[in-house]
Amino acid sequence: MKAWLFAGQGAQRVGMGKRLFDRFPEYEAVADRVLGESVRALCLDDPDGRLNRTRWTQPALYVVNALACAAALAEEPGPDLLAGHSLGEYNALLAAGCFDFETGLRIVRRRGELMGEADGGAMLAVVGLAPDAVRALLDRCGAEDVDLANLNTATQVVVAGPARSMDVVRTAVRATPGARCVPLATSGAFHSRHMRAAQQRFAAFLDTVEFHPPRIPVIANVTGRPYPPDDVAGLLARQIAAPVRWHESLRELIRRGVTEAREFGPRPMLRPMWDSVVAESAADTETPATGATRHPVPVAPGAPAATPGPSPAPARVPAVVPGPSAVGAAVPVPPDVPEPETVRDPAAARLGSAEFRHDHGLRYAYLAGSMFRGVSSVALVARLGRAGLRGYFGAGGLDLDTVEKAVTELARTPGLDGRYGVNLLHDLTHPGAEDALVDLLLRHDVRHVEAAAFTTVTPAVVRFRFSGAHRTADGTPVAVRTLVAKCSRPEVAAHFMAPPAPRLLHRLVAEGTLTPAEADAAAGLPVAQDICVEGDSAGHTDGGVSLALVPTTAALAERLTARYGYARRLRVGACGGLGTPEAVAAAFVLGADFVVTGSVNQCSPQAGTSDAVKDLLAALDVQDTAYAPAGDLFELGSRVQVARKGTLFAARANKLHHLYRTHGSLDDLDETTLTWLERDCLRAPLDQVWKQTCAYYRDTGRARELDRAERDPRHRMALVFKSYFARTNRAAQEGDPTERANYQVHCGPAAGAFNRHVRGTALEPWRERHVERIADLLMTGAARVLKDRLAAYA
Known part of the structure; x- marks a missing residue:
């Protein structure tokens, strides 16, 4: 029997996949679309040094492993069993048919984001000691907050914990005869108890993904045994904070009759470990059974117990320490900022457009719209971003210096990784303000904008949307920036649903503000993929009626998608009056692909307005x-x-x-x-x-x-x-x-409706209305409303 093994983080190198991209252009096109940039450039050239940063390492390595696997399947029969080390396990599950290539890449991208946010932790490879000896060493030196993270071979263990504790462990290892250690270049204590916050957030994300039972047995890192058919998501979530039982996994392959192993990865990481365990297994076979002693393999605190296996014998082949992985430095989160709560509700996560959620990297088809003069503040936007959602900073009415400080702070906030946006407000009285703000946003590489109060498409809007646009290897146009255009009239929405006018593109190219390649890609794309229909709402309003506007605009989007031959359909969202789960449910029933809230977020601890205003808002009723x-x-x-x-x-x-x-x-x-x-x-x-x-x-x-x-x-x-x-x-x-x-105080009836809905609950005091809790309440409530009402109708 033969097994295929997939390497994980640490195996990456510049130039990986060089002979593979041209063979599989369809894979490359999908990866470019999901990642928003060229995966070929990232892997082959790494022009800005991101390949060794966790957030980018993981999706890049997943893609190259997948290409190598596809090439192998085209040339020979598939394996009998599969396994992958940490990240490599996702390629093993892909090969087993648990999900398709794109779904796996989206999962890995989210995993890389969450693990890349880890800060303050460290990892250390200990060579020459068995796992139980390493555990005893940790006990002796008082490193109670350090866990065994990777049980790679009989004499190679990676430990993880706080950086200060790792210094103590390093000193203890160096004082132990026959042992040596190698620090790994990570910013987090991966596969340890210190990753449990990331594990919870990842589990919530995985609840939105559909998995299929493995068609080929895959040995799980968490258990060292094959994945069960119905718990792929559960084990993947646990893997982030549980030790990688690689030694036990390899022994399980041998126990099942595997005699041949093939490694997939840019560097030879796993083959030496396989050879070591094969030699170890051969030595076990030569040992009389009566003389064998069995001990449980030690695990990190809180990890599931494993089936006992044979006591490890000295490795006959030198173990190999995995190469380092790098994670960029992050700004520490202030200690008084609580972690956003995560609500696990698969039904809520399925509302609206799955494509919208994937494209924007969000756990709900939900956005928090901007509010004038920074009322939708840095704190509000950051809190939502760290909870897997997005808000838009309220740049309207603020000077450029203030906006620049806000954008800089958001870019440095850990846990966002680009999951934030800025409002671009049309100003009839000051036309140059739009261009100046777009210059600032492009300079800071802001990727997401909410465009509001526009009556037509302007050069500034087109310049922002298509800066960085390009065509993939198969000619598909791709824009790396998103634009959500708020419109209250179908004729205005139609301008944003169309590609930019050719004369406007020619003008921007002539001015040097778009390149010919960017303009060429723009010609095949809508100015805004996402149109938000704005019903009667807070602030500027046309008094529109969502019951009429949403289905009308959705039908227009279907017609224009067909007219312009877009590869992906135009999406329509709804905003205005969304203050209760029933209102949000109604928006989805009307055909909305996503919803955008406003007034309800102004009465939250994170909103950039005074406590006096929040007290006033919390007392409003629907007629006020x-x-x-x-x-x-x-x-x-x-x-x-x-x-x-x-x-x-x-x-x-x-x-x-x-x-x-x-x-x-x-x-x-x-x-x-x-x-x-x-x-x-x-x-x-x-x-x-x-x-x-x-x-x-x-x-x-x-x-x-x-x-x-x-x-x-x-x-x-x-x-x-x-x-x-x-x-x-x-x-x-x-x-x-x-x-x-x-x-x-700009406010719509949604605020009063929300006040009535939460009366007598934990969210009645506005100081408890954290923005992600508002989102969870509205979305999970909407899912429940739809389920109950549909059941009643049936």
């Missing part, structure tokens, strides 16, 4: 909102939806707009109205307010507005009135108690 003029589009009469209860902003803002429509200048206002304006709204004399307004427009480079105001008294009146909107927004975020009556 109103419409008011939008400060940025005051003259046009655009509206925002705001909190009405507890503040007079809506009434005062509507009165200001009435005065603007019915008077030609401030001089036309009667004395009573002027007194009200200065006392209740502006909170200062008109002359002082005008000086402050002039200073603001000069400082922001828009002095032309002042020139126009000198010529047009009505425009001067508009600028003075608009200062009220800026001040009331800022006062609410800062929680200024003297301005409570003027708080401008």
Whole structure:
């Protein structure tokens, strides 16, 4: 009998897979799409040194192992048994038919992300001591927080634990005759109790994956025995925090009659171990049975017990220490930031589009939309990202320096690995702001943007979306950046569903802001793969009705997918009014591929607004909102939806707009109205307010507005009135108690609906409403609603 063995992390090298990529272009195309970049370049050239970083090592090695396996299957019969060391186990399961190539790559990508987040741990290979001797050594030196991580051979054991404890272990090993140690270049204590947080998050992810029973027996790292047909996900989750029983696995292969083993991997890592165990097994055979002594193989604390095996004999072939793997340094998480909770609910994870979840790397088809002036804060976005979800930082209304600081902080936050986005808000009054923000986002390699308030596709949007776009080896166009376009009108959605206009692409190429290759790929892709239909919601609103808009836009997406011949269908999401599980369930029934929440996240500990505002929001009911003029589009009469209860902003803002429509200048206002304006709204004399307004427009480079105001008294009146909107927004975020009556709080009825839903539960106090808990409640509740309602209808 023969076995195929697949190497794990440490076997990678630059140039791996050189003779394989051209043979299997379809595999390469899938990998490029899943990873968002060229896997060939990563493996063959490694231009930026990522190949030795866990997050990239694991998917790259999985791909090369899979190509090598495909080449072998094309030339010879398959094996009788399979096994893989740590990461290599995924290739063994692929060869056994437990999942297809793409599914396996998505699993491995998520595994690499989670393991790459580990920080503060270390691993050390101990050579020359049996596992029980290593355990005794750990006990003697007081390293109680160090576990046996890899039981590779009879005399090679890798231990894992906190870095400070590893220094003690290294000293103890060096003082032991016949023993030596080799530190491994990892940032985490892999395969030990210290990975249990990652294990829980990975288990939640695996709940969303469908596995098939192995067609060929695969020896599991966790047990040293074949995988059962119904627990592939369970063992894979346990593997992250359990020791790799490789020595026991190899002995199991021999016990089952394997005499020939073939290794798959860029470096010869496993063959020497196999030879060692074969020699050891031969020595066991020569030993009289009556003289044999059996002992259990020691395991790390908390790991499952194993079936006892023969006492290890000295290896006849020198053991080989696995090569190092590198993980990039991460910014430590502040100790007062609790780990996001994970809810295991496969039904919730299946709602919406599976392709959307895969493309965005999320555990739910769920996004948290941006909120103006950083209300959707760094803390909010980071918390969601660490929980396997995504939020968009609220860049609207903020200066570029503030946005740059936020983007830099998100990029350095451990556990996100790019799972964050930024809002790109269309500004009719300041056209250059879009280009400047896109320049910043590209400079910091931000991959995800939520585009809002656009009435058509602009050059800045196209430039962001298609920067880095390319065609794969088979000619398939690929964009490495995602754009979720919020639209409340089908005709606007149609612009984003179409490829960019040829003349616009020609212009961007001529300007040097897109390369010809990027423009060529863009011509075959929609400006936005994902369109979010915006019903009546907080902030700027057209008062749209989701019941009509979502199915209409979904039907439009189907027609345009066919018209433009896209390889992948356009996806439609829903936002606005999503404050209860029933509302979220309704969105999915209407045909939404994903949902985007808003108001409910503003009343969370992570939202970037004051406690006073959160107290106000937590007391709202569904009827406690109103419409008011939008400060940025005051003259046009655009509206925002705001909190009405507890503040007079809506009434005062509507009165200001009435005065603007019915008077030609401030001089036309009667004395009573002027007194009200200065006392209740502006909170200062008109002359002082005008000086402050002039200073603001000069400082922001828009002095032309002042020139126009000198010529047009009505425009001067508009600028003075608009200062009220800026001040009331800022006062609410800062929680200024003297301005409570003027708080401008963008909010929709969803906030009141959520308050009613959580009344009497643990989430009634807003300080308990962490953003990932809100997501879990809405999504798991929606799954339950759909199940119960469908059962009732049946």
